[in-house]
Amino acid sequence: MRGINALTLLAMLLLIIVSGTVFFRHVEGWSWLDSYFFTVVTLSTVGYGELVPASPLGKIGTTIFILLGLGVFAVTIQQFGAYAVRKREEHTEWLIARLGHTDKHHRGDDKPANDPERPET
Template sequence: MAVAILLLLSGTTFYRMVEGWSWLDSLYFSVMLISTVGLGDLYPVTEFGKIFTVFYIFVGVGVFVALFAQFARALVIGPRKDAPPDPDNLKE
């Protein structure tokens, strides 16, 4: 989860600084790009922005697929067997 948040923050900051977009537009574009929605209303115009976007898509999609796979696994399988017991549910 921390990696996904860091990825969104880094993409947002990059587009804010390099493309000159607002913080909201930069975050919006980062989320749209990683979620593969790609509405086309925003797009990088600088060469550096285009190159960064290519790598950002590959890394971002990979991170979010892994994150969603972990969530799905937790929903289907349940908590891990080797997880420590919840202290609130311990019987004395």
């Protein structure tokens, strides 16, 4: 991956999830599972609304978490999407070259470059 390293992005994402889980566990007093669930649901912007921070610190922490976490989450998704598009483009270019699509324009005939009847030159 170009730009930000994939491991760096995944580590940042993991850090955000772990931090959010620990924060909500201690500030709101939720179970570890509920804290983790709220963290992931909030970070992914799904927002079921089953859990809502009740304390002022929890509400402030949630807004900060959303701003920081959503940025990291969005960059991670964008980088992996860009990587997938690049790989798709590389594969398409390889296929076009392999099939001889660009070569027949240079030769002036309709035979593909990989024609088994065509002698090697």
